[in-house]
Amino acid sequence: MSRPTSHILLGIDAGGTKTECAVVSLRDGQCRRILGPPSNYQSVGIRAASDVWKRLIAQAVDGLDAYGSDIAAAGLGIAGLDRPKDDTVIRKAFTDLLPGVPFELLNDAYLALRGGTSDGMGVAVVSGTGCNAMGMNSDHLRFRVGGLGAEFGDVGSAYDIGIRAMQAAFRSLDGRGPETVLVSLVKERYALDRLDDLVDFFIVDSKRMGELDPGMLAPLVFEAATGGDPVSIQVLQWAGGELALSARAVARELFSQTEVFPLVMGGSVLQKGSSPHLRDALVGQVAAEFPNAAPVVLRLPPVHGALRYALDVAREVQTSQWIISPDRDYDLLLDSSLEETSTTELIG
Numbered sequence: 001m002s003r004p005t006s007h008i009l010l011g012i013d014a015g016g017t018k019t020e021c022a023v024v025s026l027r028d029g030q031c032r033r034i035l036g037p038p039s040n041y042q043s044v045g046i047r048a049a050s051d052v053w054k055r056l057i058a059q060a061v062d063g064l065d066a067y068g069s070d071i072a073a074a075g076l077g078i079a080g081l082d083r084p085k086d087d088t089v090i091r092k093a094f095t096d097l098l099p100g101v102p103f104e105l106l107n108d109a110y111l112a113l114r115g116g117t118s119d120g121m122g123v124a125v126v127s128g129t130g131c132n133a134m135g136m137n138s139d140h141l142r143f144r145v146g147g148l149g150a151e152f153g154d155v156g157s158a159y160d161i162g163i164r165a166m167q168a169a170f171r172s173l174d175g176r177g178p179e180t181v182l183v184s185l186v187k188e189r190y191a192l193d194r195l196d197d198l199v200d201f202f203i204v205d206s207k208r209m210g211e212l213d214p215g216m217l218a219p220l221v222f223e224a225a226t227g228g229d230p231v232s233i234q235v236l237q238w239a240g241g242e243l244a245l246s247a248r249a250v251a252r253e254l255f256s257q258t259e260v261f262p263l264v265m266g267g268s269v270l271q272k273g274s275s276p277h278l279r280d281a282l283v284g285q286v287a288a289e290f291p292n293a294a295p296v297v298l299r300l301p302p303v304h305g306a307l308r309y310a311l312d313v314a315r316e317v318q319t320s321q322w323i324i325s326p327d328r329d330y331d332l333l334l335d336s337s338l339e340e341t342s343t344t345e346l347i348g
Contacts, residue, residue, distance in 0.1 A: 006072035008064065009314060009334070010101075011306030012053065013111055014078045016040040017129045021056035022303045024337050025064055026072065026314075026330065031337035032063035033303070036346035040079040041090065049080075050093045056346060057097065071101050073317065075309025077108035077302060079130075082147055102317050104309040108302065109134050109147060112266030115305030116296045118331075120312070121261065123254070123293065125247045125282065127239070128267030129215060131157040133246035135261075137254040145246050156242035158269050162214030164235045165221045169195060172231070180231035185220045218269060225275040233277050239269075240281025247286050257290055266298040300338055307334050 007027045013020045019039040024031045036056045041049040061068055078090050091105055109132045113124035123135035131154055132146030146154035169186055171177030173195060183195055190212070192198065201212035224232035247263065255261050263286055265271070270279060283295045311330055 006070060008061065008066055008070045008072055009307055009310040010057065010060075010071050010074040010098075010103075011303045011308075011310055012056070012074070012076050012078070013108055013301070013303040013306055014039040014049070014053065014076070014080075015108055015129065016043060016079050019052055019056060020301065020303045020343065021053075021060045022307055022338065022341075023060045023064055023066075023071075024307060024334055025066070026333070029333045029337045030064050031341040032060045033338070033341050033343040034060045034063070034346055035343040038079075041093075042080040042082075042086070046089055046093055050097065052346075053093070054097055059346060068098070071098065073310045073313035074098055074101055074103035075111075075114075075306035075311075075313065076103055076105045077111035077306050077309075078105065079108045081105070081107045102313050104313050106309070107132075107134070107144065107147065109144065110142075111302040111305030111309075112264050112298055113305065114308045114312075115300060115302060116264030116266065116298050117262050120308075122264060122296075123247055123250050123261060124264035124266060125243050125270065126267040127157050127243055127265075127269035127278075129157060129159065130154065131160075131243060131246070131267070131269075133243070133250045135250040135254045137261075141254060143250050143253040145249050154246075156239045156246070156269075157267075158215035158218035159213070160242075161221050161235060161239050161269070162217035164238065165217045165232070166198065166214065168231045168235060178231055181224045181227065181229045182220065182232060185224055186217065189217075189220060219274070222274040222278075225277050233275075236273075236275065236278040237281040240278040241285055243270075243278075244282045244285035247282065248289050251286070251290050251293065255290065258292060259290075260292040260294065261290075262296045263290075263293040264296045264298060266302060271298055300335070304334070304338050307338065 009024045011022045016038050019036045022033045034056050039049040039052040109126045112126050114120045121136050125133045134144035136142045169182040172180045200206040200208045221232045286293050
């Protein structure tokens, strides 16, 4: 049961590249967004991840001149929550961090689904640092595929696009593949005399070791595809087809072929890609099997979905003493508050 003074919704999007925390006051719509380091516990450990979450929450709440006891409910989208044993570890951490606060805890990929739909029902595909697909139907059944990495069959992310781009560029040079403008774009982007100087990025004693993450090449592929480079277009269409494969697997578990449901697309690759080839391939291949899937590209950042989950929890557990009013449009309040608030970096 929530405390009578509770008026703050908390949302966390914890990823492998960064973590964003947002708080919104249900009284006046004030919002605070804080950006911090990655907090996938599988990569950094649960102690380090918990420390990031603790500091982000404290700074965000303090930014509203409020206290942790003012948090009414939380929506938590956490990377690394892939198995029941992950849930046990992460749930314990947040139970300690947010004593007495009701929360919804899910894999971070579900934030796209909640942020892109009015009720959290449909299918969502996410492609950014990693990629996966998930969904929920009207019976509140959930199903998710992917998210463990390319080594486990999950491909279609920025990383995968970057690897394909490097392979295509090198094959272009030695005649194993067609010519591509990716050769010159990569050399220019990283100030290389020769394309094979990319190897320096992976040599332990090199000054440039670790400077390149293959995912950083994805924007170059989109740029080349926009200019009509056939190889880059083919790479993006391949990635779109892989994401469609995951989306169709989710849809088969949750919906009939004739049902109407939103197909939400989130993550930097799908939201910010400068050419339509990847999205077109994804949407087209899903529509071939599920013709009534309605494409939706996320407009707001994933933490928006976390706040919507927090609002869902708040509505479920509200009491007669609480701040929630049936006459107020809190969904609109969340949307407008988040749109008008920029992120600030974690201090300390």
